[in-house]
Amino acid sequence: MSEKMSENKVTIKKGDSVLKGVGITRVFGYGKSRNVAVDKVDFDFHAGEVISIVGESGSGKTTIAKMILGLIGVTEGEMYYNGQPRDISSHKKKKEYWQGIQAVFQDPFSSFNIFNKIDDLLIDCINLMGMKHKSQEEKVEMMTEACSFVNLKYAELTNKYPFELSGGQMQRLMIARIFLMKPKILIADEPTSMVDACSRATILDMLLKLRDEIDMTIIFITHDIGLAYYVSDTVYIMEHGKFVESGSAESVIITPQAAYTKRLISDVPKIHEEWDLSTV
Amino acid sequence: MGKVMLEVKELTTKYVTRFNEDVYAVDHVSLKIEEGKSLGIAGESGCGKSTLALSLMGYYFSPLHYTSGDIIIDGVNISGMKPDEVRKSILGNEIAYIPQAAMNALNPTQKIIRFVEDVIHAHDPKKSKKEIYDMAVERFKVLGLPPEVLQRHAVELSGGMKQRTVIAISTILSPKVLIADEPSSALDVTSQKMVIKMMRELMEKGFIKSMIFITHELPLLYNVTDDIMVMYAGQIVEKGSAKEMVFDPVHPYSKGLMGSIIVPEAGTREVKLEAIPGTPPNLKNPPDGCRFAARCKYAKLECRTYDVPEKEFRDGRMYRCIHDVEYLKEVYGRDE
């Protein structure tokens, strides 16, 4: 592990605020086509927590994710990273920021550059972590370790192209990538919605195991309120660019307060309780 | 025991790839639905459930080809019919089919009532426009859809409304079987609930005599259908009533599938999700013996050679595994 990483690890304790947003707003377009995707949103994510941002399509949850990742700009508002105002004004600063924050995306098939071998993807991560100078053997050792963490065998993957893998394997490889980078925050944008039910549990387990291993904060972006309940400590419910309710998973989902949350939960099919169809 | 609406015997259909390889996506599937009953088909993507839906209609187009087996709708065998014959005499009044993207099938330049006219005229060209309109208004009212929708264009409706409209139109001739392939998966949860409610009403009011509902979302299936059938690699691995299937699955694969259900209900956080390692086999050359053997915790050596037949162990309850029900129950109990 690099010097910088271990330094950071000392300064951040479990429960400290790692990412805080104040009045975060994002507007797309102007004039008649002006669209406020995210509207004056506040949040505070703590180290080691699993957070879910739940919303239906068009609620602005992916826009928030992209702003947190620094892939798109923030129209208004201030973000604080490790208690400091976030600065990603130059490519160099962004690169530093990205050492601490990473993402797993929804569609494993489009997350890979199909023209590059799997090794290239993993070596990229090693290089970004400032370990470019390491010898080939050391890099292979690191990649082997990362692959075995997600129950894949590096020896079987080396020199392969991503399209030779199944969706579940690809998504696990994405987690191996996170294992190599050991970020402090991971944004998981619907990481299981494109994989089969049987692989879903595997992927969730691996993410949570990784969280325990490196004390990472995971932010799940999802439309699946059941998934949010299953994995997260804190839940934010989002509607039309605003958070309508937030709190511990247990309190928000079992005893919802906001009308929207209540509706959302009642509209999801149940198996242990009667699913009340008369409410629509 | 009600009248049998749809019976399928040993149906096998295949895809022929560009390189002339055969892929048997539906492999000796048999099922039976009685009047007033609904059947759910569950499985992972690529297990053949959507292909089964297409095959049941008897509407075969390259690359999908009919190989063998019978499809009997209310006593009439349609398996040998030509696609054109099927379109004229079966689709619409015998079988209605609703795919996931059904709502995108509406031509945006025409009013909704035109589609109703098309459907009815295809089977009864003499009906006047007035009669059709009255019939459509009546049906829409009963199903809780505003009749004004009939005079609108598809682009003016929301996704959920479009999907419900399509379902109402395709069942206007009260077909004997409705085949719905993920009809609500592209919708938000509220619209999904409305679609489900409407489909239940269709069944209750007798507008459709039986239904096949295909989805990968098990909680949904549990709430919609009477029976559930689990498919794996082109074959049925287990069949039973919805309640039994969800809470008391027998086949190791169904067990894993049911164990992966996530619902936002108190107490479910503590239950550990089940995971099945590995991926389904390639149907271009399926493995010998049990197709699930490679991923199964309880597989024996014989599993890989012995072709397990479908075993019925209670009325309407069927599974496909080399082990006895008692043995499986015991190992499941031990593992927990």
Next chain:
Amino acid sequence: MLHQIKQVFRSPKFIVGFIIFMIILLMAIFYPLISSVGPMQSISKAPFTAPGTYVNIEDAVRDTGGQLTLELPIVENRIEDALTADEKQKMITWLEDNGGVAAGELSADDIETLINTWNSTYDPTLVVQGMLTSAREEYKRIDIRVKSVLSVTGVTIAEQGEDGLEVTGTIDYKRFINVNDVANTFTFPLGADNFGRDVLTELTSAILTSLRVGLIAGLIATAIGLALGLLAGYVGGLVDNLITFITNLFTVIPSFVLLILISNSISSSARGVEVVAMVIGFTAWPWTCRSVRSQVISLRNRDHVNLSKLSGHSMPKIILRDILPYVASYVVMALILQISSGILAEAQLSMLGLGPSTTEVATLGLMMNWSQKFSAWQVGAWWAFLPVILSIAFISFSLNLMNTGLDQVFNPQLRDS
């Protein structure tokens, strides 16, 4: 990559296009090697020599070895060759009017009876009342021709001796000689053009030059279009607006008009083949740019690009590694179409006289231009333009067919099941 290339060669459309193109290309490369004349060498001293094999008359006469006597209807063939149907009809009319032959007794098909009757009846000294002098003279000319082709005395060969002509021999009218024994013969498979150049040899060199024009124009257009398209699509914002504005400007002004204006403004002394190719390339890029841009915009939001950004790669690296390979197959297809349209554009320009201003190099367009200027159509010299038209058609057909084949391989939606 290798897999995709294999796939390409499974597409029947691509293979047919490829074979046609290779046949044309190989012919263009190898025919000049076996041709005995240079592509730009004027051989024939008359414009538009018809296709055929030409035998040196002196060699044929002088060659005395290997001569054969063949029993063939030589006289009949000569008459057929010498008298037109019109002249035969005139002979019949004369005989019926003045020779006392009953109407309908003679026909143009029974040439033997006609000639015999003519020889026995026709009297050049007879003055027919009302007949114009010119008509009488014409009958006399026909009579002389008939007499001369009927001559079976052979040709007497004489050489200039010290005291006048010395007869060295005669050639019997039934003597034949093998064409292969004649020292000097020349074949024009597709005739000769207005400059007297052998059309086939000239055509092969023109095809090569036109392909070079197409390739230069296509490469320039694709390079500009690709660079601007990538930049506009990936960077977006102001850069995109600016490039889109320029592209729209070029699209709104018909590129052919632009082409004509630019070609016209370059002095004809500077307008070589390469210059014309570059002019075509610099006006053809907008549509490549537009389509590359739209492809890149859809790629820009793909997760692998986001992931590459998160891995800290710089913009040029992302464009080269994560965008370019995805549009590469598309760009290859665009290049093929640009080559094809470059060849057509050159032909169009040259037809209008705005192509390369030279007669020293042949291009397909220039050959068309020359045949038009020297009225090949009016004199019936089809060989001067038809092979050129067919070459253009087959080249662009084969390129378009290859493009469609590639499209089917790279664009699964277009595959037939």
